[in-house]
Amino acid sequence: MENLRVFDLNWLRAQRAAAAQPPLRPRVPLWSGASLIGTVEPDLLHQIDLQPLLDGRKQLLKEERDGQPGWHLLGDVTAGLNRVAAALHAADLAGAWRDEQLAVNDQHGVRLGTVERAAVRPLGISTQAVHLVGQTVDGRFWVQQRAFDKPNDPGLWDTLMGGMVSAEDTLATALVRETWEEAGLTLDQLRGMVRGGRVDIRRPCDDGRGAGYVVERIDWYHCTVPEGVTPANQDGEVACFALMDGHALLHKMRDGEFTLEAALIQAALLA
Template structure:
């Protein structure tokens, strides 16, 4: 077995510690019925006009205090959350609007509804993503540089492919779709595909004017890209692809040239203890 390259132990410890970081400020639960589906800073939802967030049947939000500090979602989860997402967007408190619905799980992982992707970080909703680590037959790693116009981490390096799992997808269908859109590769053409593991990350986000919080699980896979295939971006979200040997990759990782998620995944894929 090939020994992993030498690396700075403090760098890796800091990297891994950065995956789980508490919120910058206190947060309170966001309930749907008795299920916790997210969290917000206590006064965050006061920044949107609550009057439009009601209809003739029921309010979409109810503030719970002082007996139970938090916010309760009323009515149909999907309908209510997407009304709130629109209000956040209009107030400049949402992330980049994607017209993409993501599943909304509760604290037990049970799906309760869906919501526009732009609202998940301000509302502290758990998301699911998938990444693919691609290696050439000689062991080098295929990595991508994110486009400079990306809303998150522009210009940083990433795994061969990484993307969110939409509400309409399974992890497997998202893996296949994103691999084609980002790298122009069909999963069926890739070799030695295997599940690598799950990365869990919890940390503050800039969405919501700094009131957002990332709560994300990432399932990652490893494959071999045949020598006859070269990644070719299809959706305009990748600046370039590059093959990096283990030593070159490790140096770039330690210079913080990769996204946090990619650095953690690649460190595990390289077998760094």
């Protein structure tokens, strides 16, 4: 197998830098009670029309804590954040609406509620994803080309499977569900499943008209896809699957034909 030591390590450093970018503009905390649940650009929430609570209080308050300005979400976290998500969507300040709830955790990783996926980037809420790298017995890689109508990274190449961990999932159940939905495979068809590692992404994104910020933890796994087992997409989010040897994989990664996440994951395996 080719090794990144014979490849372009400047490229690898650039990918790692791309995955650890500061926000384009300053952001302020989004609190619920004493808990930090996200970050926002200071004026973003001024642009939405949010109905007051039943007792007449505003759902969102701009305030300072220890000299730090920020926004305070009042009331139930899930109900409040989903009202904010709907208001962001109405103002064309959210990402693609998914009708999918993601977990909302505090700064210590304690789950406080859930929110529509479309709002997590504008609100700087941390997310979790899972990826699966699949290789044949002879070392080639099964990779997918993302559907051309995907809201993020359309048409780019990706790992065998990559998806979000929804609020209803654990990491283990997301691995099972996404492997079936994206590749039409069950885990008992695969061999040598092992956890490969973790990739952290922090970078600006286009959601919220450029006010979005990605804070994502990706756990990735590696497996062998036995001879005669072929992935087949089930959910319409994959244009096609292909087998690539290490040389082709590295070439396409270098040329920017893979998503940043997939490139970092596969580089970690090959390094």
